[in-house]
Amino acid sequence: MKKFGFAFKGLVFFFRNELNAKIHSFISVFVIVSGFYFQISVNEWGLVSFAIALVFTTEIINTAIEKIMDMVHPEKDI
Numbered sequence: 528m529k530k531f532g533f534a535f536k537g538l539v540f541f542f543r544n545e546l547n548a549k550i551h552s553f554i555s556v557f558v559i560v561s562g563f564y565f566q567i568s569v570n571e572w573g574l575v576s577f578a579i580a581l582v583f584t585t586e587i588i589n590t591a592i593e594k595i596m597d598m599v600h601p602e603k604d605i
Contacts, residue, residue: 547586555579
């Protein structure tokens with residue numbers, strides 16, 4: 528159960544501290560609302576869900592890599 532706790536803390540950190548997480552969340556809500564408005568099909572919902580999950584996953588991985596690099600080389604900020 529500790530692993531889930533660590534994962535949850537990581538997600539909380541991501542959404543509290545990363546501006547891109549807030550931007551992606553706002554855009555995701557807009558896309559979902561638009562999907563309801565345009566009555567997209569089940570297949571399109573699957574693609575939209577996949578795209579949203581993919582964006583968040585890559586952003587979380589990118590943030591993790593940035594934090595690791597900050598620990599390895601704190602003097603370099605690119």
